[in-house]
Amino acid sequence: MRTMAGRLIFFEGKKCIRCHSCEVGCQLENDAPPGVRLRWVTSHVRGHVPALREVSVSTACFHCSDPSCVAACPAGALRRRSDGVVEHLRSRCIGCGYCVQSCPFHVPKRSPAQHTMRKCSFCVQRIDRGKEPACVAKCPTGALSYHPDGKTPDAQAYGSAEGLHMVYALQGPPEEYRLPVPVPRNTVAAGQPWKWLGGLLPGALVLAWLWKRLSPTEEGDG
Amino acid sequence: MAETWGFPIALDLFFAGLAAGAFCLSVFAGRKKGEGFEALSRAGAFLAPASIVFGLAMLTLDLMSRERFWYTLSVFNVTSPMSMGAWLLTLFALVSVAYGLCRLPGPVLSRVPVAGGAVARRRAVCLRVLGTAGVPLALAVSVYTGVLLSVSSLPFWRNGALPALFCSSAMTTGFAGGALAALRTGAPEAMERPLLWLRSAYRVLLSCCLAFALLFTVLAFLNTQRGDPCRLFTGWTGALWWAGVVGLGILLPLALMADGERTGRRRLAAAFWLVLAGGFLLRLVIVFAGQA
Numbered sequence: 001m002r003t004m005a006g007r008l009i010f011f012e013g014k015k016c017i018r019c020h021s022c023e024v025g026c027q028l029e030n031d032a033p034p035g036v037r038l039r040w041v042t043s044h045v046r047g048h049v050p051a052l053r054e055v056s057v058s059t060a061c062f063h064c065s066d067p068s069c070v071a072a073c074p075a076g077a078l079r080r081r082s083d084g085v086v087e088h089l090r091s092r093c094i095g096c097g098y099c100v101q102s103c104p105f106h107v108p109k110r111s112p113a114q115h116t117m118r119k120c121s122f123c124v125q126r127i128d129r130g131k132e133p134a135c136v137a138k139c140p141t142g143a144l145s146y147h148p149d150g151k152t153p154d155a156q157a158y159g160s161a162e163g164l165h166m167v168y169a170l171q172g173p174p175e176e177y178r179l180p181v182p183v184p185r186n187t188v189a190a191g192q193p194w195k196w197l198g199g200l201l202p203g204a205l206v207l208a209w210l211w212k213r214l215s216p217t218e219e220g221d222g
Numbered sequence: 223m224a225e226t227w228g229f230p231i232a233l234d235l236f237f238a239g240l241a242a243g244a245f246c247l248s249v250f251a252g253r254k255k256g257e258g259f260e261a262l263s264r265a266g267a268f269l270a271p272a273s274i275v276f277g278l279a280m281l282t283l284d285l286m287s288r289e290r291f292w293y294t295l296s297v298f299n300v301t302s303p304m305s306m307g308a309w310l311l312t313l314f315a316l317v318s319v320a321y322g323l324c325r326l327p328g329p330v331l332s333r334v335p336v337a338g339g340a341v342a343r344r345r346a347v348c349l350r351v352l353g354t355a356g357v358p359l360a361l362a363v364s365v366y367t368g369v370l371l372s373v374s375s376l377p378f379w380r381n382g383a384l385p386a387l388f389c390s391s392a393m394t395t396g397f398a399g400g401a402l403a404a405l406r407t408g409a410p411e412a413m414e415r416p417l418l419w420l421r422s423a424y425r426v427l428l429s430c431c432l433a434f435a436l437l438f439t440v441l442a443f444l445n446t447q448r449g450d451p452c453r454l455f456t457g458w459t460g461a462l463w464w465a466g467v468v469g470l471g472i473l474l475p476l477a478l479m480a481d482g483e484r485t486g487r488r489r490l491a492a493a494f495w496l497v498l499a500g501g502f503l504l505r506l507v508i509v510f511a512g513q514a
Contacts, residue, residue: 068375074305075290076297094293095286097226098304101374110226115286187375189301191382195372199365199385206393206430207246207361210423214250 006084006165007122008147009133010157011058013171015143018043018056025138026060029123033113038120039135046176057168057177058144060120060135061086061107064186065163069119071188072102077117084150084165085122093117104184122165159183225513230284235367235505236395237277238311239388240498242360243396245270245318248325249353251400251416258416261408266400267325270318270360273399278311303373307366314359321352364392371512378453378512381441387434387504394427395501398494405491417490421479424493428476435468435504459511462503471500 018041026032026039039060046053063086070078070086077092078099093116099108100117108119123133131137132146139145145153152160158168162183168174174181248266251259282291294308323334324345332342341348368385401420405413439454446452453459475493 071299071301072304072373074297074299074302074308075293076299077293092290092293093287094290096284096304097286098302098370098374100226101371101376101379104375106375110286112286117286184375187380188303188373190373192301192303192369192373195369195382195385196365198382199368199389200361202386202430202434203361203365203389203393206390206426207357209426210246210250211253213423214253214419 006063006082006150007127008084008150008152009060009122009136009166010145010147010153011166011168012143012145012153013055013057013169015141016041016056016058017141017143018054019140021138021140022058022135022144025134026120026123029126029134030118030121032118033111036109036111036113036118038109038118042178044177046172055171055177057170057179058135059105059107060166061122062105062159063120063122063165065165066186066189068102068104068184068186068188069099069108071186072098074098081124084163085124085127086119086165087124088117088119088121090114090116090118102188104180104187120166225510227284227509227513229506230280232502232505232509234277234280234284235388235509236502237273237280238367239364239392239501239505240395240399241270241273241277241314241318242364243393243398244273244400245314245321245356245360245396246393247397247400248321249357252349252353254416254419256415257412258404258408258414261412262400262404262416262420264325265403265407266396267318267322269399269403270396271315271322273396274311274315274318274363278315281311303366303370307363307370310359310363310366314356314363317352317356317359321349321356324348324352361389364389367392371508374512376512377445377447378442378514379508381438381445383434383438383441384508387431387438390427390431390434391501391504394424394431394497397423397427398497398501402491402494402498405487405494410487413487417487421490424475424479424497428472428479428497432468432472432476435472439463453511453514454507457514459507459514462507463511466503467500467507470496471503472497475500 020041023039030038032038041056041058043054043056046055063084067086070080075092075094077089080086095116097110108117111118136144136146152167154169158174160167170177244266248263252263282288285291299305328342332339365385368388371379372381372384442454443452454463475496478489478493
């Protein structure tokens, strides 16, 4: 058993029956408008004919330990709490969509009806009162379980080693569930200084050349 | 998949770059004596604030909560290119508006409330101070548009050549916009020397633009995941990239400016229009191809 700082939702693939109860519970609890899903169940076919098998995964925000969305947000609408939950403050969200473009898991969704971005909130309104998240509470088979102490039942689970707060015990390689491999880190911060430098340096050199070409004493114009 | 960002963002990226280039043109041309350079400098000084204000308006238009746009100025998130960009755009807008005001004719400037008279008396000093502060800001604004996209999670945008490509395109479009405005206002004979200088500058600027566009293409091809076609070679984005951005926006203007000792005004004006069109198509292709 692996222990990490903060709360954890654990998904156990073999127990999922694709009933979508987690989705419904999440939508109702979190006032999500139609068409904007904060948690979704996807099914994937594995194997070859005739031995085909359908597997499914319940996905929402992974609450990364070093979240790209928090690094990207220009309005202070996203923050990482000490318990690992990546909280979205809707009253501060300007709906710019940069977190949507920055999340390596493509989790945040724009909600035109609510004029903000929406994503899984880890049901902070429930967990702060000692309850479990709505998706976990509605799961009839225990495929989703809540671990406020951060203890992962399966140390090999997808995302466990990388400090995600939503981890997956899958029935096959993560690629078959369309989960990115390796588990992505903060894409916004990675290499950003080099990208600034890669633009500023050639730009400054060209401008310096133009500046010299246009010095008041320069005679040649053509 | 529906695009998260659409036309307003493409317009914002284009006009932010245009403003940055026009400002640099104004400051650089202001160093030379002569009526033509003066017309060029004045055109850039007025084009920069108009473009940056329009770009900011487009950026605000794209927000889902437009009334909260000012929240970006209540936060300084150094890891967020959009946060840095919001500050850079705001500072650059303030500097370029002040710089544009300083370029107003003397009698008009002295009637500007609060400090118009004082600025009119010290116009040269004000222009030098604002120009010195504005050029680094303009450079940063032109680069930010590329960094903004290149750190996202979308593989097509995660391209190290994007900041340099957007920066070089910003300079070419800004110079073209300023030059076109100056061609309308400046006396034909006075514009001869500035046009010759612009032609030599464009040989370098467009060559840089071409080099970064090709580097971007190579990196985009290498970044392409297996089974996913590179969008610079397929569909409408591929057609626009090669025919519009590279062909009409870079190669044709380069050819129009390359031959002969002196170049006709109409020929140069056509080249400037093509550069502007190519610059806009560049942003359009990249914004939409990245989200396809």
